[in-house]
Amino acid sequence: xxxxxxxxxxxxxxxxxxxxxxxxNLTANPNCPPGVTPATLRCDYxxxxxxxxxxxxxxxxxxxxxxATIVGNYEISxxxxxxxxxxxxxxxxxxxxxxxxxxKLTLARHSSSIGGPLAPIYLGEACGVLVEADGKRVYxxxxxxxxxxxxxxxxxxxxxxxxxxGDNFTMGPEDALEALDLLKPRLAVPMHYNTWPLxxxxxxxxxxxxSTRGHAVRALVPGESLEF
Ligand code: NI
Ligand code: MN
Numbered sequence: 036x037x038x039x040x041x042x043x044x045x046x047x048x049x050x051x052x053x054x055x056x057x058x059x060n061l062t063a064n065p066n067c068p069p070g071v072t073p074a075t076l077r078c079d080y081x082x083x084x085x086x087x088x089x090x091x092x093x094x095x096x097x098x099x100x101x102x103a104t105i106v107g108n109y110e111i112s113x114x115x116x117x118x119x120x121x122x123x124x125x126x127x128x129x130x131x132x133x134x135x136x137x138x139k140l141t142l143a144r145h146s147s148s149i150g151g152p153l154a155p156i157y158l159g160e161a162c163g164v165l166v167e168a169d170g171k172r173v174y175x176x177x178x179x180x181x182x183x184x185x186x187x188x189x190x191x192x193x194x195x196x197x198x199x200x201g202d203n204f205t206m207g208p209e210d211a212l213e214a215l216d217l218l219k220p221r222l223a224v225p226m227h228y229n230t231w232p233l234x235x236x237x238x239x240x241x242x243x244x245x246s247t248r249g250h251a252v253r254a255l256v257p258g259e260s261l262e263f
Contacts, residue, residue: 042066084177086158110159136168201234
């Protein structure tokens with residue numbers, strides 16, 4: 036399985052039979068590699084953790100351009116369905132077997148809304164996304180605080196965990212280390228940092244701190260891929 040990072044919390048996961056984009060943000064993401072656009076990023080599914088624009092601003096364009104299905108909580112699914120996208124609505128705790136593998140929405144501790152004309156429109160609960168495909172289990176934590184139920188996500192064994200470290204809007208590096216203690220993934224990749232000054236963090240320093248604690252972490256540079 037191959038994972039490619041595009042900065043912020045946006046990744047492409049290539050399984051044997053499908054291309055999945057997590058939290059599509061290419062056009063409002065200063066770290067997005069040149070040439071990676073909604074027009075060029077071919078995909079079959081778009082997995083949206085919550086409604087904030089920095090996690091779904093390009094979901095509709097990807098769905099329209101490539102015929103991809105948007106998967107997210109019920110409110111997000113209805114929001115994009117009303118704009119003509121193909122969607123699949125779920126809610127935390129629920130899983131569904133897609134042709135490429137199984138997707139389960141997990142809990143996250145965060146909010147979920149998108150900008151409206153006067154005030155944000157609330158879009159359900161913020162979630163994490165667990166993907167099982169090709170015998171591997173991959174967890175995208177979305178935006179979240181540290182919370183003890185993360186151990187429930189880790190109990191089946193995670194091959195890869197994508198965890199926010201930016202602080203301010205999500206857990207910061209210190210709490211993210213504790214999250215790794217609960218998740219116990221074979222490998223983790225930090226996300227949701229260095230997009231704006233408010234979430235400036237040192238990815239390699241986080242990886243080193245995690246290593247002294249017994250966790251394997253790889254900080255990917257936007258555009259970089261890893262096979263696992
Ligand atoms: Ni958010
Ligand atoms: Mn965010």
